[in-house]
Amino acid sequence: MNRPSGLLRRVVPFPLLFLALLAMWLLLQQSLAPGHIVLGSLVALGATWVMTALDPQPARLKRPTAMLRLALRVLVDVFRSNLAVGTIILRGNRHSDHAGFMTVQLDLRNEYGLAVLAIILTCTPGTLWVNHDPTRGTLLLHVLDLVDEQSWIDLIKHRYERLLMEIFE
Amino acid sequence: MTPPLEILILGWSLTLAQLLIGLAMSCAAYRILIGPRAQDRILGLDTFYVNAMLLLLTIGIRSGTTLYFEAALAIGLLGFSGTVALAKFLMRGEVIE
Amino acid sequence: MSNAPLLPLWAAILVGTLVVLGAAIALIGSIGLLRLNSFYARVHAPTLGATLGVGGILIGSMVCFSVLQSRPLIHEVLIALFVTITTPVTLMLLARASLHRDRVEGNPEVPQSDLASLERRDG
Numbered sequence: 001m002n003r004p005s006g007l008l009r010r011v012v013p014f015p016l017l018f019l020a021l022l023a024m025w026l027l028l029q030q031s032l033a034p035g036h037i038v039l040g041s042l043v044a045l046g047a048t049w050v051m052t053a054l055d056p057q058p059a060r061l062k063r064p065t066a067m068l069r070l071a072l073r074v075l076v077d078v079f080r081s082n083l084a085v086g087t088i089i090l091r092g093n094r095h096s097d098h099a100g101f102m103t104v105q106l107d108l109r110n111e112y113g114l115a116v117l118a119i120i121l122t123c124t125p126g127t128l129w130v131n132h133d134p135t136r137g138t139l140l141l142h143v144l145d146l147v148d149e150q151s152w153i154d155l156i157k158h159r160y161e162r163l164l165m166e167i168f169e
Numbered sequence: 170m171t172p173p174l175e176i177l178i179l180g181w182s183l184t185l186a187q188l189l190i191g192l193a194m195s196c197a198a199y200r201i202l203i204g205p206r207a208q209d210r211i212l213g214l215d216t217f218y219v220n221a222m223l224l225l226l227t228i229g230i231r232s233g234t235t236l237y238f239e240a241a242l243a244i245g246l247l248g249f250s251g252t253v254a255l256a257k258f259l260m261r262g263e264v265i266e
Numbered sequence: 267m268s269n270a271p272l273l274p275l276w277a278a279i280l281v282g283t284l285v286v287l288g289a290a291i292a293l294i295g296s297i298g299l300l301r302l303n304s305f306y307a308r309v310h311a312p313t314l315g316a317t318l319g320v321g322g323i324l325i326g327s328m329v330c331f332s333v334l335q336s337r338p339l340i341h342e343v344l345i346a347l348f349v350t351i352t353t354p355v356t357l358m359l360l361a362r363a364s365l366h367r368d369r370v371e372g373n374p375e376v377p378q379s380d381l382a383s384l385e386r387r388d389g
Contacts, residue, residue, distance in 0.1 A: 024340075024344070027340040028340065028341075028344075078317050078318065079318070080289065082314055082317060082318045085298070085310055085311075085313075086291070086294050086314060086316060088298075089294055089297055089298035089301060089302065089314075090294065090297075091297075091310065097339045099302075099306060099307040100308075101376065101377050103380060103381055118354060118358060119351065119354045122313070122353070122354035122357050122358055123313060123316075123317055123319065123350060123353065123354050124313070124317070125295075125310050125313040125314050126310055126313075127310075127359075128306070128309055128357060128358070128361055129311060129354070129358055130358070130362060130365055130369055131327065131362060131365065133380055136381075138380055138381060140365075140377070140380045142306045142309070142310075142361065144307055144310045146333070158372070172269075173272070173342060174275065174367075175272060175273055175274065175275050175278040176269070176270050176271075176278075176380070177273055177332070178275075178278045178279060178280075179270040179271070179273060179278040179282050179381055180269055180270040180283050181282075181284070182281075182282030182283070182285055182286050183270055183285060185286050185289070186284075186285045186286045186288070186289035186323070187285070187289070189289035189290055189292070189293045190289045190292060190293070192293055193293040193295070193296035193297075194294075194296070195293045196293075196296035196297055196299055196300050197296050197299060199300060200299050200300060200308075201310065205378065206305065206364075207366070208305055208360055208363065209305055209308065211295065212299065212305070212308060212309060212312065212360060213299065215297055215312055215356050215357070215360070216295065216311070216312040219312065219315050219316050219320070219353070220292055220296065220315060220318075221350070222345070222349075223288065223289065223292055223319060223323050223386055224322075225319065225389060226323050226324065226327055226345075227285060227289070227323060229327065230271075230281070230285065230326065230330050231269065231270050231271075231299045232335060233271045233331075235341060238341035239341070240343070240346070241341075241345060242341065242345055242348070245345060245348050245349060245352070246348075249348075249352040249355075249356060251358045252360070253355065253356055253359055256275040256356065256359040256360045256363045257359065257363070258361070259313075259360075259363035259364070259366075259367065260362065260363035260366055
């Protein structure tokens with residue numbers, strides 16, 4: 001990676017993050033007064049300096065169309081699984097007997113891709129990301145409606161993982 | 170004098186929504202009280218604060234000011250850090266390692 | 267009880283429906299918290315309120331305030347972003363903490379190894 005050099009880069013290590021935080025501050029204050037700009041810059045500067053301590057891996061996003069498709073898929077799935085989990089809850093106890101743990105072998109290795117997958121799986125009701133083993137690439141999931149294990153594996157592998165690998169790898 | 174129909178519709182739907190959220194909060198509160206284990210109580214707390222945030226949002230729509238939205242954001246932030254700290258405590262027995 | 271901002275009729279109906287739907291979904295999620303019978307099943311319940319529940323009410327309020335034109339919509343977007351990122355973090359941490367505790371206690375309901383299901387499938 002091309003490490004940023006020069007004085008500006010040393011003062012502001014993550015310029016995009018700095019600008020985004022400053023913009024958020026100004027939008028929340030709903031003013032462009034110089035005082036708010038100074039205060040917002042100080043806060044954003046502090047946050048970017050703290051970020052250097054975390055030393056995040058550089059992330060490269062590819063294929064905006066894949067990102068859009070993933071977002072649409074997740075939106076559809078959130079609606080569908082809300083409906084599914086809602087009916088399970090309202091129909092009563094006997095269906096939660098199907099709940100159980102399962103393991104999936106993942107090919108996705110990128111940290112950010114895994115983080116996004118974790119958010120997607122946990123955010124859609126019915127699936128819960130429990131544990132990921134980075135050396136073996138296995139993921140322990142909890143599923144509320146574990147009747148057909150293979151269908152959940154297909155869902156994760158084909159619907160999400162392939163697109164995530166296109167975006168992040 | 171009765172207010173116009175539009176205000177009645179919105180007002181009563183907001184009241185209904187607030188009632189539903191109130192019920193949801195009592196469900197979560199009941200889970201906090203009965204447990205049975207510590208993780209159940211924390212889960213109840215997590216649901217409780219998300220519902221409280223929703224309640225504030227409906228009050229915010231009724232009042233038409235930003236004040237309640239900032240309060241909702243603050244509840245979200247504090248609730249999140251609270252439940253994360255509690256979950257961390259369950260895992261290791263201490264909050265900061 | 268019936269004080270609310272004055273919107274055009276279509277907007278009032280739309281906002282009212284979205285808000286009531288969001289609240290109902292949040293209620294279903296919280297009912298699930300009571301009715302489901304094991305901790306790991308219950309973890310799934312709050313996500314209903316945190317996805318479509320929050321979504322319905324936030325979109326309702328976005329419609330309301332963009333019709334009123336009283337302020338920018340930044341708060342709703344921020345809250346939505348915040349809830350989508352934080353809820354999974356809390357739930358994952360809680361599930362892992364609980365799994366850790368159950369494994370330490372030797373609870374037979376949880377798999378002692380992450381690979382249990384793989385081994386079962388491959389025979």
